[in-house]
Amino acid sequence: MTLAPGAGPHAPREWLTWISRLPAEGGPSGADWARSVDRLTRECLDEWDLVIDGEPMTGWTAVVYPVLRRDVETSEPLVLKVGWPHVESAQEHLALRAWDGRGAVHLVAADPARGALLLERLDASRDLMAVEIDEACANVGGLCRDLHVPAPPTIRPLTAYLNPYLARMAERTDIPRRVIARVTGLARELLAEPGAPVLLHTDLHFENVLAAERGPWLAIDPKPLAGPAGYELHPLLRNRFDELGTGSAMRWSVRQRLEVTCQAAGLDEEVARLWCIVRCGIEILWAAEDQDRAELSKNLTLLKALED
Structure with a gap:
């Protein structure tokens, strides 16, 4: 579907209703x-001489349009x-520029003032959600x-x-004190470890890896930070959570995902496990602040599996 001149764009109304609830x-x-x-999108289409080539897709906080260069056969x-x-x-855009297409979607152009990125088109219908879990983890590790x-000096540090x-977290009274002490103490220890920071994606889960002709898999949607590489793996435990099982099966599944991913990535599995505990703590904090009992229970359970 290519829009006629002057038509659209129109971000999906239901998605706009949802995003309208977000505070600044x-x-x-x-x-x-x-x-x-919609105005910002039109301005970008004009600035980069683009025509829309399909239906819009929406993520959590962005709308994505398939596009082509206008009048370029x-x-x-x-x-x-x-x-x-x-x-x-x-x-x-800074992270994508630093990667320059290596392991991630290629950035063609950026307009930070409009919050706009022009990117290579990947296959949005194929991610790692349906790929066998060990294979999916190995691909993420790669x-x-x-x-x-x-990490470029412009990227915000993890600390x-x-x-x-x-x-x-230290001020909360609705999170177990043992969890607060463990997470805050462990975070301070890990952050004090020496080593040059690397560029972190920080949200490298199974839906943020798409198929590509030059890939076969490439990462999208980074939330970049500069820090130790072991910080990266928690999203692989948070997503496809139901597949982890319960009790001893969950503990085994958690360790298996970490082992497979760390082996492919060349990471220290124990350091990655400790960072996953810290990130569980942050998720627990968010759930407590949102009074989300389901997420609170989920992350306390995951933290326990990581500690056992």
Whole structure:
């Protein structure tokens, strides 16, 4: 479906209704941004001389349009991603530029002021969700080898990201004290370990890896930080969670995912396990603040499996 000149774009209304509930994070509120996203998209289409080539897709905070270069017969398929400005997305273009297509989707152009990225088009119908779990983890581990390049000095350090959460956790009365002590103490120890920081994706789960002709798999949607490579693996436990099982089966599945991924990535499995405990703690904090009992229980259970 190629839009006629002057038609569209129109972000899906249901998605705009959802995003309108988001409070501002250093930029426009979700509601204010939702009123401007179609205009921003039109401006990007004009600036980069693009025509829409299919139906829009939506992620958590961005709308993505398949596009082609206008009046270029041999134009490669691209996508235009326009996202709500928030802290986690602010440096996405910097990470993609640093990777330059190695292990990740290739960045063609960026307009940070509009929250827009022009990217190579991957196969959005094929991710790692349906791939056998050991194979999926091995593929993610292989991507980690490519993605963990020296962190550019412009990327926010992990310490600056974690410290506010650790401080908030220490003040909670609805999280078990043993969990608070374990997570905050462990985070301080791990952050004090020497070593040059690498560029972290931080959200490298099974749905954020798509099939590609040059891949076969490439990462998308980074939330970049600069820190130790072992920090990267928790999303592989948080996603496809039901497949972990319960009790002793969950403990085995958790360790198996870590072992397979670390072997493929060349990471220390014990260090990765400890970082997963820290990240479980942050998820527990968020669940407590949101009064989300289901997520709180899920992450306490996962933390226990990591500790046993």
